[in-house]
Amino acid sequence: MQYPEWIWHNGEIKRWADATAHVMSHALHYGSSVFEGIRCYETPSGPAIFRLNDHNKRLFASAKIYEMQIPYTLEQINAACHEVIKRNGLTKAYLRPFAYRGLGGFGLSAETPIDVSVATWFMGPYLGDGVLEAGIDACVSSWQRFAPNTIPAGAKAGGNYLSGQLVAREARRLGFGEGIALASTGLLSEGAGENLFLVFDGALHTTPVSAALLNGITRNTIITLARDAGLTVVERDLPREYLYLCDELFMCGTAAEITPIRSVDGRQVGAGKPGPVTRQIQDLFFGLFDGRTRDTYGWLDPL
Ligand code: PMP
Structure with missing residues (x-):
């Protein structure tokens, strides 16, 4: 740096x-x-x-x-x-x-x-050069997120990131691009520092704020852009195996932007490369910055 x-x-x-x-x-x-x-x-x-x-x-x-x-x-x-x-x-x-x-x-x-x-x-792509195009291989962490009555996941507090460090460091040590954590319920939560979207039959599914996650602003941006483009978005609890069974999967966050996931725990996701819905969401999102998506939301604050 x-x-x-x-x-x-x-x-x-x-x-x-x-x-x-x-x-x-x-x-x-x-x-x-x-x-x-x-x-x-x-x-x-x-x-x-x-x-x-x-x-x-x-x-x-x-x-x-x-x-x-x-x-x-x-x-x-x-x-x-x-x-x-x-x-x-x-x-x-x-x-x-x-x-x-x-x-x-x-x-x-x-x-x-x-x-x-x-x-x-200055910061380029958080999860490495080329990942926005190629996607990453992810794993489910052996570490769970904190239970909701222990540390509030809805706060972006320094102490929360001890959990994120365990998840991210384990994933990198094992040769994966990023780790995904389960909530204390055993259901899907989020990535070490990113929210999750799974695509089934063209519809986007994302885990709910009750699943021990940070209510991401990129997550909210994607929900808004996708709905305005006529796509269905569902916030719902999802079990781990749906990571393997969905058609497409990506993680999102300010740092990670929209990073496609091509495999989880060694199982290929969909076609093993960024799928059409992921690409559409990337286009809508990055379009806000190159002028292809009109900012009708007042999200861009000129310097
Ligand atoms: N979850 C966690 C744990 C994070 O650290 C982040 C990054 N701030 C996100 C999700 C994504 O949030 P946002 O889109 O607001 O950056």
Whole structure:
């Protein structure tokens, strides 16, 4: 990763190296951070941040769950996202706003200061070069997602990603492109850092928010675009074997975008390559950025 020059930290633009936290920061010990991942795309009318306000609303929602008072407004965080991309002269970029319990007090319920940063850097395809076209081989993880009455999956909190690391690292160690986790019910949940869509007879099926998953903004984007294109979308619980039996399968997220899955646990999915519905969804999604899909939703926020 090539670090950029500037970062937004507690209300100011600073040099990357100067945005430091103390080793005794609460978040380092207890996972008490909340964050977002947002992409900025190049479009025919200039760079635009995708669903900026929706992402940062989720940042505040995650903070609310953990009783963290972010000492800035939503509008200030949105403005910081714009500012840090511009200061770094980036056009195609990933944005990482985050808030964390900093230094001050000790113990789980300590009322620490809430520090806030917005980092940005260039990022290509998250799961590797060429995967958007070729697809990946995935596996079901031996690790399950957390039960709903343990850690809320609906918060995008740092601590949740201990689970994601176990799933992703196991998959890579075993030679797979990504891992998929089951919920504590034994039913399908989501990928290590991505939501799932399965295609049966031309209809899209995605696992519900009750299946221990993050309610992804890309997932919502796909549901909206697909329904507006006349496709059927169903949110439903699905057992593991449907991963092997569906006609097409893909994962989605801000980082992973729309990544086709060509096999799961060594079983070929459909024709073993991105199918027509997956390609249609990719076209609709990437069309938002190259001008083929009209943004009638107000999702593109020009820099
Ligand atoms: N699930 C998890 C666990 C994630 O980390 C992400 C990425 N933020 C997603 C799903 C997809 O969410 P989004 O489309 O909002 O990026």
